[in-house]
Amino acid sequence: MDAETSEKIQASGILQLFASLLTPQSSCKAKVANIIAEVAKNEFMRIPCVDAGLISPLVQLLNSKDQEVLLQTGRALGNICYDSHEGRSAVDQAGGAQIVIDHLRSLCSLTDPANEKLLTVFCGMLMNYSNENDSLQAQLINMGVIPTLVKLLGIHCQNAALTEMCLVAFGNLAELESSKEQFASTNIAEELVKLFKKQIEHDKREMIFEVLAPLAENDAIKLQLVEAGLVECLLEIVQQKVDSDKEDDITELKTGSDLMVLLLLGDESMQKLFEGGKGSVFQRVLSWIPSNNHQLQLAGALAIANFARNDGNCIHMVDNGIVEKLMDLLDRHVEDGNVTVQHAALSALRNLAIPVINKAKMLSAGVTEAVLKFLKSEMPPVQFKLLGTLRMLIDAQAEAAEQLGKNVKLVERLVEWCEAKDHAGVMGESNRLLSALIRHSKSKDVIKTIVQSGGIKHLVTMATSEHVIMQNEALVALALIAALELGTAEKDLESAKLVQILHRLLADERSAPEIKYNSMVLICALMGSESLHKEVQDLAFLDVVSKLRSHENKSVAQQASLTEQRLTVES
Numbered sequence: 328m329d330a331e332t333s334e335k336i337q338a339s340g341i342l343q344l345f346a347s348l349l350t351p352q353s354s355c356k357a358k359v360a361n362i363i364a365e366v367a368k369n370e371f372m373r374i375p376c377v378d379a380g381l382i383s384p385l386v387q388l389l390n391s392k393d394q395e396v397l398l399q400t401g402r403a404l405g406n407i408c409y410d411s412h413e414g415r416s417a418v419d420q421a422g423g424a425q426i427v428i429d430h431l432r433s434l435c436s437l438t439d440p441a442n443e444k445l446l447t448v449f450c451g452m453l454m455n456y457s458n459e460n461d462s463l464q465a466q467l468i469n470m471g472v473i474p475t476l477v478k479l480l481g482i483h484c485q486n487a488a489l490t491e492m493c494l495v496a497f498g499n500l501a502e503l504e505s506s507k508e509q510f511a512s513t514n515i516a517e518e519l520v521k522l523f524k525k526q527i528e529h530d531k532r533e534m535i536f537e538v539l540a541p542l543a544e545n546d547a548i549k550l551q552l553v554e555a556g557l558v559e560c561l562l563e564i565v566q567q568k569v570d571s572d573k574e575d576d577i578t579e580l581k582t583g584s585d586l587m588v589l590l591l592l593g594d595e596s597m598q599k600l601f602e603g604g605k606g607s608v609f610q611r612v613l614s615w616i617p618s619n620n621h622q623l624q625l626a627g628a629l630a631i632a633n634f635a636r637n638d639g640n641c642i643h644m645v646d647n648g649i650v651e652k653l654m655d656l657l658d659r660h661v662e663d664g665n666v667t668v669q670h671a672a673l674s675a676l677r678n679l680a681i682p683v684i685n686k687a688k689m690l691s692a693g694v695t696e697a698v699l700k701f702l703k704s705e706m707p708p709v710q711f712k713l714l715g716t717l718r719m720l721i722d723a724q725a726e727a728a729e730q731l732g733k734n735v736k737l738v739e740r741l742v743e744w745c746e747a748k749d750h751a752g753v754m755g756e757s758n759r760l761l762s763a764l765i766r767h768s769k770s771k772d773v774i775k776t777i778v779q780s781g782g783i784k785h786l787v788t789m790a791t792s793e794h795v796i797m798q799n800e801a802l803v804a805l806a807l808i809a810a811l812e813l814g815t816a817e818k819d820l821e822s823a824k825l826v827q828i829l830h831r832l833l834a835d836e837r838s839a840p841e842i843k844y845n846s847m848v849l850i851c852a853l854m855g856s857e858s859l860h861k862e863v864q865d866l867a868f869l870d871v872v873s874k875l876r877s878h879e880n881k882s883v884a885q886q887a888s889l890t891e892q893r894l895t896v897e898s
Contacts, residue, residue: 732773
């Protein structure tokens with residue numbers, strides 16, 4: 328019905344009369360409902376329909392036994408709810424949703440065309456009623472709409488219109504966190520995979536993807552999808568589309584490979600697909616890394632990073648040559664620099680470097696050299712992963728830490744990144760790597776390089792970090808500096824106000840026990856410098872330290888006694 332006719336209907340006041348024609352006794356109720364459905368296709372007519380009091384009688388008609396009445400009433404209510412807050416509220420108050428869900432349940436298994444048409448209209452009505460409205464979606468979920476829709480999909484998968492309605496409804500509901508548990512207790516995974524296998528058209532597959540992606544965020548559903556055979560479908564898509572330059576195929580390749588990576592984020596689903604490194608899925612994903620397709624390289628590297636979430640998998644992969652594949656991949660992206668691929672490959676290397684047994688193997692394979700090629704990157708995500716990878720590699724590897732710590736280019740870049748105020752992650756990782764170079768190498772040359780590059784002030788600032796682990800790493804590194812190269816670092820420690828900071832850390836009741844302990848160790852180490860010793864004397868350290876002798880932590884109390892003796896002897 329066009330806008331002009333609708334305007335005339337509104338002006339004539341006929342809408343108010345319609346309410347009385349919608350009674351169960353009325354012989355023309357189906358025709359009137361049909362007119363309202365047509366009128367409400369026009370946006371400006373939806374509020375007038377509500378104002379004319381049509382919602383309550385329409386909802387009453389949902390109790391009718393007549394199929395045509397139900398069909399037209401469902402259409403009318405669905406159209407009034409479309410993008411209309413007022414329409415939805417009125418249907419909500421009249422209790423329309425529950426009646427429709429009850430119909431869906433009782434009519435679910437009838438497959439004649441007329442019934443399927445009615446089911447499609449009812450699904451559409453619920454969609455218009457709840458679309459993009461969290462509280463109404465939650466209401467439908469509480470009414471148990473999800474198992475009903477999943478059952479509908481299973482029974483009516485031959486009916487394209489009804490299937491499509493179910494998919495759109497799933498897509499909407501799956502956005503809500505509370506829906507995931509309900510979905511997980513149905514056989515939605517099986518139904519969607521079955522449907523997916525039958526689809527040839529791109530648009531239909533895309534629709535199913537749009538439901539799969541939010542559902543696959545749930546770990547239980549990830550496992551169900553893997554068990555239902557989704558992975559095989561995704562691998563097939565990748566194989567079919569990898570060499571195509573058609574836009575639809577490129578989209579599908581991306582969606583498919585992204586979903587594959589998402590399935591690997593669940594611990595159980597990931598381990599099932601790894602199959603001890605012998606799994607065909609794992610092998611196929613490995614073959615993506617050397618491919619010429621950037622999207623596949625990216626998905627392959629991300630998948631390896633996800634497989635590398637426990638020591639057993641990491642050790643197996645390093646022993647089977649994955650590191651060389653990732654280094655080759657990085658090499659291909661040094662110049663043209665696809666940032667997402669760089670980031671993914673570095674993530675994978677960082678995870679692989681976590682088990683102690685892998686570090687030496689990866690160092691001798693030349694991973695540090697491969698990673699250092701990206702020092703010139705201006706991309707914070709790449710900088711962040713590069714730093715994390717180096718930090719993992721040198722953990723308890725003295726020789727490697729010394730080699731890197733004497734690399735002036737690296738240390739200067741770290742000092743520069745320690746000032747990256749806009750990128751807290753890069754700043755934190757740079758500080759942690761500076762400290763790690765000192766802690767793991769315990770080398771005078773490394774300390775000299777860091778002093779010359781201006782790194783001391785950053786380590787002192789790091790001692791005031793809000794993260795205890797970072798504070799601690801800084802204090803241990805500073806204690807090594809004081810023990811090994813106090814003369815070289817003296818001036819920088821002074822101008823960074825280290826002594827004042829230590830006083831504050833010891834006086835602060837909120838400081839963790841290990842922070843207090845390491846601060847006192849550091850105070851003792853600083854006594855070897857005349858100027859710093861004088862600063863310690865000028866601040867009333869004895870008062871603070873003697874209070875800590877009765878600290879509940881034994882190590883802190885012991886260190887307080889030792890430090891007190893030291894301060895007394897030296898003063």
